[in-house]
Amino acid sequence: MGNLLLQMLAGTVTSLKIFILTLLFSLPLGLLVAKGRMSKNPIISNMVNMYIMIMRGTPLILQLLFVYFAPYYIFGTSYDRFTAVIVGFVINYAAYFAEIYRGGIQSIPIGQYEASLVLGFSKAHTFTHIVAPQVVKRIIPAMGNEVITLVKDTALAQTIGVAELFRVAQNAAARQFSTMPIFIAGVFYFIMNALVSRSFDLLEKKLNYYH
């Protein structure tokens, strides 16, 4: 039993690595994608829109397989499985985050931009000090949803052979002829998401000083 828990903890570490690295890269990339989607240049906005449509319109499991195997078929070589997982998750989640950012940015009243312009703020200052802080507050509930989904989606990494928590649990279940390990994995996911959920609640409370 102790051995099983140790294995599952190791799997959890892998899951957490995927989770953290995905957020680290997809959160900023999503902003870039959102900016592209809102670009006045129709070539850029259409191309970015197509990217978002593909990422949201096809299964993540398929994208992971594609990211891992496509370079192999095209160039005859591929990168390691873990890197492929991160690339797959990052490009998928950036598309979702981009749409959340876009919704938030477009919900800021035009008067905020006009006041900033009349007061002489630069475009950069207007975005970083006037618009972005208000966007963050508005998108917290939607982001919470997405981040919780990401915790559970890390289980898909096993499709290209990365032994994350769920894979470890399944292997153990097969060895022991018992569903117990899978049930324990469920508890692990639940605890991780309880923490994520709690963090978002705290963040929401912290930003409640204005509305």
Next chain:
Amino acid sequence: MEIISVENLKKEFDGLGVLKGISFTLNKGEVLSIIGPSGSGKSTLLRCLTQLEPIDGGKIEVCSKTMVSTSEEGKVVYADKQTLKEVRLNLGLVFQNFNLFPHMSVLRNITEAQMHVLGRSKEEAARTARTLLAKMGLEEKEKAYPCQLSGGQQQRVSIARALALNPDVLCFDEPTSALDPELTGEILKVIKDLAKEKMTMIVVTHEMSFARDISDRVIFMDDGLIVEEGSPDILFNNPTNPRTKRFLNRYEQP
């Protein structure tokens, strides 16, 4: 001394003329009111002056700098970035809907531009802000957030925010239109006090008795044109144009 000079200003929205050739000047220390029916182009005129709307023809000079002019072929040419930035700071604008920054305290709403646009120190910006807040009767509210204030208080903060940058001209775009009637008085009093201090102002307003009280000059606009212009005494009591008469009659006989 002439602070603003506008010549033959034209503005269209989708081919529809909103300003059809506006010309006027504004002298230092003068209070100019612009009145007229909704859709007459009053607010658009202010928005063109403050660079919120690009113009389609004419010339605007602010503090002896040409902000924008039109060539003989009809091409509109704006000044270089630096000049536009200077002109922007020559003019302050108070919005109908205040447009305060909701995530910043009252004090920070007033200090932010002082620090990041004028480059004042934090202490100096706060000093200026507190002086202005005291003048607006809001010295107790510097830590409050806009959502905790009444509409009238928010509008006074936004006036302080504009004044903090020491504009040469302060423009008001229907400053009381978004307020409950019982709150308009406090804003009108603030503007009256500024007029007494010889602040140069352009006030777009629907408050006729207020315009009559504070203005040195009144412009009546209708359908994108200046129909009549003159001292409040003459314009309100003896308007010459029948359109002015009709408009004023509607206000005087509720």
